Amino acid sequence: MSTTDESRDAETRQDPAARAAAEDPKPAAGTATRDSRRVPLWALVVGLVAVLVAALGGLAAYGGQTLPERLGPPVEELAVERTIIAPGSIELVLRNTGPDPVAVAQVFVNDSYVDFTGADEPIGRLASDTLVLDYPWQDGQPYTVSMLTSTGLVIEHVIDAAVATPEPGFEFLGLMALVGTYVGVLPVLLGMLVLPILRRTSGRVVRVLLALTVGLLAYLAVDALLEGIDLAVLSGGAFGGPILVFLGAGLAFLALTTIDKVLAGRRPDEQGATGMRLAVMIAIGIGLHNLGEGLVIGSAYAVGELALGAALIVGFAAHNTTEGLAIVAPLTARRPSLWSLVGLGLIAGAPAILGAVIGASVDNAGLSALLFGVGVGAIVQVIIQIVPGLRDRASGRLLDPAVLGGLGAGVVIMYLTGLLVAT
Amino acid sequence: MTSRRRFLAGAGGVALAALPARAVADTPPGHHSPPDPGAGRGSDGGHSAMGGASGATFREGAGVDHVANGFDPRTLLREFDYGTVSTENGRTVREWTIRAQDREIEVAPGVVFPAWTFNGSIPGPTLRATAGDLMRVRFINDSAHPHTMHFHGIHPADMDGVPMVGRGIIAPGEEFTYVFDAEPFGLHLYHCHVGPLAEHIARGMYGTFIVDPPGGRPPADEMIMVQHGYNTTFDGEGNQLYAVNGIPFVYMNDPIQVRLGELVRIYLVNILEYDPINSFHLHGNFFDYYPTGTRLEPSEFTDTVVQAQGQRGICEIRFPNPGKFMFHAHKTEFADLGWMGFFDVVDGASS
Numbered sequence: 001m002s003t004t005d006e007s008r009d010a011e012t013r014q015d016p017a018a019r020a021a022a023e024d025p026k027p028a029a030g031t032a033t034r035d036s037r038r039v040p041l042w043a044l045v046v047g048l049v050a051v052l053v054a055a056l057g058g059l060a061a062y063g064g065q066t067l068p069e070r071l072g073p074p075v076e077e078l079a080v081e082r083t084i085i086a087p088g089s090i091e092l093v094l095r096n097t098g099p100d101p102v103a104v105a106q107v108f109v110n111d112s113y114v115d116f117t118g119a120d121e122p123i124g125r126l127a128s129d130t131l132v133l134d135y136p137w138q139d140g141q142p143y144t145v146s147m148l149t150s151t152g153l154v155i156e157h158v159i160d161a162a163v164a165t166p167e168p169g170f171e172f173l174g175l176m177a178l179v180g181t182y183v184g185v186l187p188v189l190l191g192m193l194v195l196p197i198l199r200r201t202s203g204r205v206v207r208v209l210l211a212l213t214v215g216l217l218a219y220l221a222v223d224a225l226l227e228g229i230d231l232a233v234l235s236g237g238a239f240g241g242p243i244l245v246f247l248g249a250g251l252a253f254l255a256l257t258t259i260d261k262v263l264a265g266r267r268p269d270e271q272g273a274t275g276m277r278l279a280v281m282i283a284i285g286i287g288l289h290n291l292g293e294g295l296v297i298g299s300a301y302a303v304g305e306l307a308l309g310a311a312l313i314v315g316f317a318a319h320n321t322t323e324g325l326a327i328v329a330p331l332t333a334r335r336p337s338l339w340s341l342v343g344l345g346l347i348a349g350a351p352a353i354l355g356a357v358i359g360a361s362v363d364n365a366g367l368s369a370l371l372f373g374v375g376v377g378a379i380v381q382v383i384i385q386i387v388p389g390l391r392d393r394a395s396g397r398l399l400d401p402a403v404l405g406g407l408g409a410g411v412v413i414m415y416l417t418g419l420l421v422a423t
Numbered sequence: 424m425t426s427r428r429r430f431l432a433g434a435g436g437v438a439l440a441a442l443p444a445r446a447v448a449d450t451p452p453g454h455h456s457p458p459d460p461g462a463g464r465g466s467d468g469g470h471s472a473m474g475g476a477s478g479a480t481f482r483e484g485a486g487v488d489h490v491a492n493g494f495d496p497r498t499l500l501r502e503f504d505y506g507t508v509s510t511e512n513g514r515t516v517r518e519w520t521i522r523a524q525d526r527e528i529e530v531a532p533g534v535v536f537p538a539w540t541f542n543g544s545i546p547g548p549t550l551r552a553t554a555g556d557l558m559r560v561r562f563i564n565d566s567a568h569p570h571t572m573h574f575h576g577i578h579p580a581d582m583d584g585v586p587m588v589g590r591g592i593i594a595p596g597e598e599f600t601y602v603f604d605a606e607p608f609g610l611h612l613y614h615c616h617v618g619p620l621a622e623h624i625a626r627g628m629y630g631t632f633i634v635d636p637p638g639g640r641p642p643a644d645e646m647i648m649v650q651h652g653y654n655t656t657f658d659g660e661g662n663q664l665y666a667v668n669g670i671p672f673v674y675m676n677d678p679i680q681v682r683l684g685e686l687v688r689i690y691l692v693n694i695l696e697y698d699p700i701n702s703f704h705l706h707g708n709f710f711d712y713y714p715t716g717t718r719l720e721p722s723e724f725t726d727t728v729v730q731a732q733g734q735r736g737i738c739e740i741r742f743p744n745p746g747k748f749m750f751h752a753h754k755t756e757f758a759d760l761g762w763m764g765f766f767d768v769v770d771g772a773s774s
Binding site: 116153154 | 475476478481482483484531532533534535536653655656657663671672756759760761
């Protein structure tokens with residue numbers, strides 16, 4: 001109860017006008033009426049805010065007393081957001097994802113009580129705390145960490161295979177940047193090398209290629225959606241769980257649409273999203289997707305679940321080379337400069353570097369889910385941009401056999417090259 | 424704000440002050456003692472816990488608040504309740520009053536267990552008689568739940584303390600006096616027998632019932648060890664805590680002091696629920712084992728015995744060497760989850 005009162009006070013303090021209105025709203029309203037015969041808009045807003053704050057505050061402070069207590073026992077939930085494994089110790093970053101405070105009283109690992117530090121006080125809703133367990137773990141072995149709460153509940157966290165967490169030093173970040181370059185930048189640039197060949201082909205082939213691109217992107221969107229939801233479930237749901245993916249997707253879609261309108265405003269001569277503008281939009285969409293891909297690679301490597309072998313690099317390269325193709329597909333009718341092509345490649349590929357670094361150093365499932373959603377929203381926006389270009393200018397038909405074939409081929413290519421990447 | 428944690432640490436200090444002085448004075452270096460009365464938990468100036476490769480321990484080697492719990496395994500160990508003794512027609516009569524009570528017990532530091540108890544402690548009081556005595560156990564149910572007292576021993580059907588036989592279930596607020604002869608001599612137990620039975624036992628409703636042979640046993644330093652567990656999640660699948668005499672790890676923090684060369688007699692009982700068997704293993708020594716205590720000749724000279732639920736036996740030990748010797752379940756999972764302790768063997772002159 002005291003916490004609620006404090007937060008209400010804090011909110012009131014932030015706005016002196018609201019406080020004044022809350023303390024004595026009548027004279028203020030009366031003065032306004034005499035001066036202008038109409039209450040000013042700002043006063044209405046301030047008055048409304050004051051009423052809302054007072055009502056919600058009062059409800060929070062006293063409303064609970066009018067309702068019966070919960071029938072069941074306290075609901076205790078903890079999510080482990082990050083596991084840091086160092087010689088002789090296991091560190092767990094906890095977040096309370098349930099409605100009630102959780103007091104971690106004792107901890108046992110694989111059925112043996114252990115000494116630990118942290119979480120001296122109960123962890124409040126959405127609050128975070130860190131446990132450091134004194135435990136002589138062995139490399140590669142599985143461990144079940146059981147947290148015994150003050151009510152006797154056991155909250156378990158399974159470590160599939162204990163591996164020392166890499167130190168987040170300069171060398172490690174450099175390694176992640178290199179990985180991001182291998183799986184993001186290089187393949188996209190390689191894929192863009194098909195541009196000279198594309199220029200010599202007919203408009204019909206370009207339409208098929210654009211359809212192929214839509215197929216590729218649709219596959220990526222569905223793939224990222226599934227992976228994002230998986231990660232969101234892991235995050236424990238404190239911040240919304242799977243809704244995070246859709247939140248990221250929705251916000252990214254709106255943001256990219258805004259960017260697209262701004263770009264369109266600068267070049268009013270272009271009709272619809274074609275040419276360089278479409279290429280930039282595709283590159284941004286793919287870049288946001290590669291951010292998510294980098295996140296997964298970085299965090300998987302950090303927890304020792306990923307071998308950074310040649311197979312992985314080659315697999316991702318084959319998979320992502322097709323993304324380069326998608327970027328240059330709208331550019332067959334023009335001659336972009338080498339630097340603008342490199343710029344497009346970096347927009348699409350470099351986020352993988354950023355993603356790998358974030359994934360390895362933050363490793364937060366909720367954040368990753370949100371960023372995966374961003375990738376999904378970006379791709380959906382790009383698909384909507386490309387679709388008008390698929391229409392056959394002569395017949396006006398959208399879904400002719402060539403386009404349908406291209407769509408199908410795009411999905412199949414992504415599926416098959418995806419099999420090369422065992423993550 | 425006064426945190427509950429600091430409150431517990433302070434109360435632990437009171438409990439420590441109530442201990443016999445020798446238990447504190449003889450604490451060897453490197454062993455983790457109960458919380459320092461002056462230091463709150465979490466301070467780095469206190470004791471050092473074992474942990475890591477040194478073995479299982481509660482957080483910072485802390486102990487529970489025995490005062491708030493209302494019983495202390497360090498003294499309960501050697502407490503025997505002979506009842507109120509009188510003579511009727513030349514026969515010894517022993518009378519007890521036992522109350523079923525619902526109690527919140529701190530079973531591990533910071534962990535509260537909603538227990539059902541006999542007289543407020545886990546295990547309940549150790550009732551002790553001599554073979555042939557007449558026993559009158561007045562049972563008052565002060566708990567919110569129906570209970571009985573079911574004794575192991577030889578007695579009439581209507582004194583068996585099970586539902587639907589004789590008086591049957593004793594409802595909350597009611598009482599009943601169980602009257603029966605103390606026989607046969609040996610080591611027995613009593614527990615509630617109301618359904619669901621596993622829960623009524625696992626909640627804490629059990630205790631030791633000793634019938635001495637006519638003429639008694641040779642003098643010894645006698646103690647009880649009731650092996651049990653706490654299924655704090657109430658899922659009926661195993662236990663989260665294992666112990667003897669109520670509190671896990673309690674004899675790690677405060678080793679049981681015994682004298683060099685003196686006969687030590689342990690009345691060992693297993694009333695563990697949700698696990699098939701339990702065991703007792705002694706380090707650095709062997710003991711004579713008397714299954715159920717119903718014969719005066721030992722069946723075995725060993726350092727490890729296994730007991731199923733309800734099984735019990737007497738261990739007789741002499742320690743030829745001074746120092747600290749562990750005892751624990753040789754099912755290591757149980758040991759690491761609380762069922763382990765130390766004997767501290769001291770020279771007779773020094774204690």
